Amino acid sequence: MPNFKIPESVLVVIHTQGREVLLLERADNPGFWQSVTGSRDTPDETFVQTAAREVFEETGICADASGFADWAVSNIYEIYPAWRVRYAPGVTRNTEHVFSLCVSRATPVVLSPREHTACRWLPWLEAADQCFSPSNAEAILMLPQFMA
Template sequence: MNTPSKPYKRPVSVLVVIHHQCQRFLMLQRIDNADFWQSVTGSLEADELPLDTAIRELCEETGLCLAKEQVHDWQLHYDYDIYPEYWHRYPPGTRRNTEHVFSVDVALDSPITIAPAEHSAYRWVDADTALTLAYSPSNRNAIAQLILQAAS
């Protein structure tokens, strides 16, 4: 469980969808569950703003260290139930999380360096595959919204 060296996570996080012109999406496979593919996610640290977390998590999880101007803040958040297998990461009794949504449009040849403690693989995939792979409903919703925006 949690120790003084590893404090509980805040139940506030970010989701950063990485795409190339809303046609290709970068999906990351979690190391603790081979079926769990996702975009970049991460909890806010103490006194951290969602945009700062999005930038930090992008850099930590993919090696894409971008400027604030390159990250699109959707001014949208999803509230969802935390998966039971992750309850121990949060303060006792915490069962809901608020996830702020961001996206970045990057070149397909952008160098990607995944965080080996969190992810075992990454793939650039088409929109349909991204929707199929995305494990969490909030991740699927965000990808679907990007696809709809591109089509209009």
């Protein structure tokens, strides 16, 4: 039996107090920049556990659950056709839960080469413009209200 992805994921906007946002370039789609994203590993993994795991896997940043801000924002979107093979047959939509993590600009970032080829810190408005995902761009644009 194939191990299909669970169509419930997290989006984590990693940022500094100065509203610089960390973006990652996808290894499978050069030129596609995004925040940390990832699906739940199991149905009983909490979303904040998923957020902490994905941040560590993709950036090497180790943060416990208390460091994450749960925005209580969810986006339901159509899964890109090219990526639907990762999900059970008939699954076409994903629910994404938005979190943020504030870190120092000096925090070392160690990319997972399987997932990302480059990273960069950008001012929040510039970062939103660079995202290929509309929900990721919208989340970055909401950053100031969740930092207040």
